[in-house]
Amino acid sequence: DSGRWSDAALLLRDMMKRRIDPNVITFTALIHGFVKAGKLFEALELYKLMIQMSVDPNVFTFTALINGFCTHGRLTEAKRMFNSMESKGCFPNVVTYTSLIHGFCKSKRVEDGMILFYRMLQRGLAANTITYTTLIQGYCRVGNPNLAQQVFNQMGSCGAAPDIRTYNVLLDGLCCNGKVERALVIFEYMRERGMDVSIVTYT
Template identity: 30%
Template sequence: MDNAAAISFLSDLDLNTFHLILSDPNVRSSVCFKFFNFLLKNQSLVSFNPDLQAHLALIFRLLKSRNFSGAENLFRSVLVDKNFDCPVPDIASKVEIFCDETRIKAKFFNMMLKAHSDSGNFDQVLEIFDHMKSNGIEIDERTCTVHLLALKRADKVRFSLDFLYRMVESKMKVSEYSLSVVVDGLCRSGEIKRSRELVEEMIDKGANPNVVTFNIMLNACAKRWWSEELDLVMVLMKREGVEFNANTYKILIDGFTSSGGVKEAQRLVLEMHDKGLKVEPHLYNLIINGYCRVGCTESACLMFDEMSQRNLSPNADTYSALLRGLCNDGEMAKAMEYVREMRNKGIELDGVIFNTLIDGFCKTGMIQKAHELQLLMEMKGFRADLSLCNKIAAGLCELNQITEAKKVLNVMVKRGAATELARFSSWVDIRSEEKDFL
């Protein structure tokens, strides 16, 4: 067909003929789809706009030919097109015209439910769900999971809970995925106890929560360190025979080390080894940091040694945690041994570790060592904390190293530390005069 004939054909085309073309089984659905899209892009060539019936006719043709993505995209265009007013009952009443196959109808309504859910039309989703339930149309549980995820993203926790109950009332088998989505929404809103109660309720109704469901609750408890509720979740987990996975252990170890239960965290790490689970250096770092925080540096060093025995390589965070504990306890000789070991492994000191060591030397009165580190630190492009510079300058004055103290003072001035520097500068000047006099 040449261009003139095509233009003539299109100019004579009316809506009824268009409907017949879309419904003609002798015309392939892929051809209908291309023709439909062509008309949408060239509306000026025809005297009509494709109506709802045309859209639905083509959607069902696409569904029957298993072009599900094309059908869904076309339905979305109906949903968002301002020229169409498509109440759910109106669409539902027209479905029988285009399809009498149960499977295809179910596919259409599930697609319709998902499209409205993705568009945030949550009231329409309930209408579709109720229509499907009333008419015995199979509701896809995976589609419901997608809707629950949309509700969670929209922070509609109550809506998601209500929808889950609708699913149960409809005798649907609630999957662990759907349950986990609602549990996560409840936990994020702080309703941890309610989430556990929901899981217990759903278990009684035949649901099988998995380790992901329980990890969501455990993580919420651990972050708030709600130990009583955490224990109840773990009891429920044991009762249902759900084994810990690596992520469960990580959640619990993080929680215990944050709340002072370092020994329990250490026990869990050993349990992971016994079960053959991969233990990351990060978990040792948490325990080492936990022991150092409560002043048990000896236990921290033992955990450090265990890492080597387990062929786990300490990283910069490991050394940083251990050095902080040793410096707080004034064990500077031991701290410097670890620094040498660290550097031999190719791990360089960062600003945090420099400041930790300088603070440790200042606390133990080793001002000269602190000053040497401060100079090395600045040579490497790091800056010592102003409070530490203040301690170094004061200590140097006490050692009558006034020239060096003034250099530190100049560094502080260049960094804009004006507060109390006038008073400190006068004190340095006085010490300088005393030195000259002596």
């Protein structure tokens, strides 16, 4: 994969030599590729080049970079880029918000993630299953299974149905935090409704 993205960078240079100006789609695809390959430095260099060439980044460009910062634990820079989006007339979508929420939860800053979550709802964006699952996992990680279950209970009324991963995260969190009986109740609920109780759930 890394070789593939090196080739992509060479292709970009070749395009510029031929006086073919790359557009926002080209840059964003390359930035996303570098982030996915763990090459955040290269992704940021491309972003700088993009700005120098007066190519305006879009929501997908920003989301890829925010995700990259969060993956590397660089939350201050992720938040700064998130805040700079709107000043550039580009508004974050649910994936952008969820990426930053995930970064906060991964760093055990779940309350910061919740602030962002409510800000997202105030903007009229509906959280999806991944957003809720991220918050549930965050609360379990900091030893607060009660709030994790509150978030889980909130999902249905907000139109985001839990999937098998959501259940697995909650069950694991309850068990790890000494709430085994509560986990068994949820497990039985899953079985009674014929849900796909996967190997992950059993373990």
